[in-house]
Every structure is written in structure tokens, then in C-alpha cells.
Amino acid sequence: MKKLSRIKFDPARMGGKPCLRGTRVTVGTVVGLLASGYTKQDILAAYPYLETEDITEALQYAAWRAQEMEPPLA
Numbered sequence: 926m927k928k929l930s931r932i933k934f935d936p937a938r939m940g941g942k943p944c945l946r947g948t949r950v951t952v953g954t955v956v957g958l959l960a961s962g963y964t965k966q967d968i969l970a971a972y973p974y975l976e977t978e979d980i981t982e983a984l985q986y987a988a989w990r991a992q993e994m995e996p997p998l999a
Contacts, residue, residue: 927985929982929985929986930982931945931946931978931979931982931983932944932945932952932982932983932986933945933946933947935947939951943986945975945979945982945983946979948972948974948975950972950975950979952983952986952987955968955975955979955980955983955984956983956984956987958971959980959984965977965980968980
């Protein structure tokens, strides 16, 4: 996985959830909007301070997290 430069973690912002470039827009918000049928253009119109690369990196991060495996607790 390449280094993600647009995803930031700050315990004082949004409870430490991964956010895009210091904003209060979480990766989960962007991925959820895409999953609900919003286009990249829709998201950029709703959040004009985001860039296309932010959305792409949010998807990369979500895909990486989805691949993680957690062993079941016995």
C-alpha cells in the first residue's frame, strides 16, 4: 500500500476517525456517499474544499481496511 498523504488522524478531530486533509469530512462519509449512489462530482459540489484525489484516496484507504483480517476471539 502506498503512503496515504491525504488521510489524517487526529484524536481531537471527529473522535480520531480518518479525515481528509485536516477537514471534518471522514473517509466513512465519502465512501458512504459513493455507496449511496452519489457521484464524485456530487461530492465535490457538496464539499467544494475537497479534491478528486481526496475521494480516490478515501476509496484506497477503505479498500485497504476491508482487506485486513481480524482473528476471531476464542
